[in-house]
Amino acid sequence: MIEVRGLSKSFGAKQVLDGLDLSLTKGESLVVIGGSGTGKSVLLRCILGLETPDRGEILWNGRPLSEQRAAFMDGFGMLFQNAALFDSLPIWRNVAFRLLRKTGKAQARAIALEKLARVGLGPEVADLFPAELSGGMRKRAGLARAIAADPKVIFFDEPTTGLDPIRAAAINALIRSIVDETGASAITITHDMTSVRSIGDRVALLDRGRVRWQGDVSQMDHAQDEYLQDFIAGHARPNHSHPEA
């Protein structure tokens, strides 16, 4: 469904993406991992059209995504890092933000309440403002917004950042159940290996602007890749050849 081919992007002398190939099939949940500064966000921004690649192409259903941008964005939802809610809007309006352009207020509110319920937030939350919610609740509200328009593709950017392990596990489980239930294709960017195991069908490890290893999450623990194993174990090797960017 999404195919990234030979994607390269530099900023000045810094080559961030260097001929990266990656694909996402329909209904698949792909998790992208990699050290800080390995280009995960730049990859996401290129797919979203917020960055112009220097080389390479991004295809959606076999045709250049750039030629179908509006249709792609219509069927796309995103959970931003730290939820990124609008502080001045009540929760229901945050959730219904995109719907309000196309639907009447009453219907948009009804859909917002339904999506809030789906992520475990009751109607009493609808008229509160983001500052009145805990971090975990804000994340849930962000998730409700991501699924408000029944997207076919959902991106989750660091979905568990800032959450304690119990709340993070709840968000991971919620994301997985939503992905299963909607049949949406998903790309998650994370450093959290618990998220990888909970959310992903497949995992891709980025390193020096390319996919260094990819495979099913179930194969990850047995993979013969030193960097991947360090990543899973969460330790650094002395004289490791992967300094932080």
Ligand SMILES: Nc1ncnc2c1ncn2[C@@H]1O[C@H](COP(=O)(O)OP(=O)(O)OP(=O)(O)O)[C@@H](O)[C@H]1O
């Ligand atoms: N607009 C920009 N101008 C200059 N450099 C940039 C720009 N955007 C990203 N970079 C650089 O590209 C590199 C990759 O950044 P990116 O944000 O994609 O990393 P990341 O893998 O998402 O890291 P993290 O896990 O820390 O979020 C970094 O060194 C960053 O400084």
